[in-house]
Amino acid sequence: MTVTLRPHVLFNSEWDSPLAWKSALALQFDDLGFSTPDDTHSPDAVNIALIWKVPREGLHRFRNLKAILSLGAGVNQLDPAQLPDGVPLARLVDQTLTDTMVEYAKAAVFRCHRNFDVFERHGRLEHWQYVAPRLARDTTVGVLGLGELGSAIATVLRDEGFEVHGWSRSLKPLAGITSHSGSNGLAELARRCAILVNVLPLTPETEGILSRSLFAQCQGTRLINMGRGGHLVEADLLDALASGHVASATLDVTAVEPLPPGHPFWNHPRVLLTPHVAGLSSPATAAQVVATNIRRALAGQPLLHQVSAARGY
């Protein structure tokens, strides 16, 4: 592939290290421009935005953008109204991100499977109550979302021996996993699964999907939210925890992060909060797919993992 334009990346993230990304990308290109919003002296030279969120001053002064590459597996943190029209947008698919998400799912699912959530609560109450263990094959896990991450999580949990059900917008057959779709399929997942893991993308269709109507189908379900805070109606979860429809919740994401002081999730005996740590992209592994997308963008080709404006992911 002949690259005629010199790549020049605008980098913006509150989480990711510009230095680590610059070094990782420098290994992929002989000549690379790299700047952050604070040190961009020639906005016209910038042709790639590699960003977590849109910089405070927007992207519109970068008139020669050929691609916007998200630093996240999702793009919902990017306000569509702030994105320049006609510039293709791609999600980040990174093996380290997938692997860290898969290991988080294992940790959270095994914790519920072996009733550690119950025993933690009992420990606070000085309550010793034997609960017989069951094997993974006797525990049903539902995975909401069967994209890159959801499929990886569902198949690994299947390999761990769990009975796995999956739910996605359109039916997605995966070996050894019972697939569901649609609102009836979602209700069935809630009725049948002892543990529900959410890794859906956040779109207008999935916003607030973890709500009263879903919880009404649950009977002591364990909920694990590895998606986005916007998937969950927090007040509905508090009600479902009180009524017992949901037995415990593991929340890696919340509507507002960090979770504000005094929020009822803090110190809730049925909630485990983790501070948005489920997945981590590594520049070392992610730089390759980013470099491929930079080359594609500069050559006018479609991006890998390009976001569909219609679907929103």
Added chain:
Amino acid sequence: MTVTLRPHVLFNSEWDSPLAWKSALALQFDDLGFSTPDDTHSPDAVNIALIWKVPREGLHRFRNLKAILSLGAGVNQLDPAQLPDGVPLARLVDQTLTDTMVEYAKAAVFRCHRNFDVFERHGRLEHWQYVAPRLARDTTVGVLGLGELGSAIATVLRDEGFEVHGWSRSLKPLAGITSHSGSNGLAELARRCAILVNVLPLTPETEGILSRSLFAQCQGTRLINMGRGGHLVEADLLDALASGHVASATLDVTAVEPLPPGHPFWNHPRVLLTPHVAGLSSPATAAQVVATNIRRALAGQPLLHQVSAARGY
């Protein structure tokens, strides 16, 4: 193998179901005697004791015992002074027991690996603090005890991607696992491993092995005790948790069970207590090895998994 004696089992357990065991064993023998201490009308007919603990009234009235078969993976719950001389004793090796122990180890190790112990503590304090995730390959786990259970746990954790070290009385080479033995080996395990899992048998040599001198080698180690309460010096653990040598403890066993009210482990922010639930024997799977040992005992052959009086396991 010709069985000349009619098998007659004396069953005694506060945990296991006599009915489930009677049914499972009845599938293995055409003719089987089965009684509990309360309904033994002809003690002379009893030739096998299948027991968790020695019955209150002892075993000495059963003069024709050919074998004592433990219902536990260990035999330390059986007071040697209460056992008749010269009757062979066997541990129970059961696939369901192994599988439940392995899944508990996964749950406890992944929970520590992904810092859920830290985040639970932070949740109580309304403290949101990002801690970057690491992958299993960057976490070192040490397994104390490489018998049936320890070997199974070590190899499964290796397959999950962890860097696994093992420690046993005599050096036991296992593929992909670094083996250690002796007191220097134990100190090295403590220095090198982020997570320590104890599944040793309880013997005079291993009693109190989880103590001040071991903890002094630890630097923020997570301790998981799936062995016996007698392995742990509880006061030393409390000191090590206070000093930070041990960052958290997951205890499935305690010196006194149930843990007495007011014990400092209750509601300790760095202790997860589980009420002796790590392993469960299933009569359905265990009956086969028990039946084999009944046949061997009645034919005067050595037992499978027979306990060595010298080693104590």
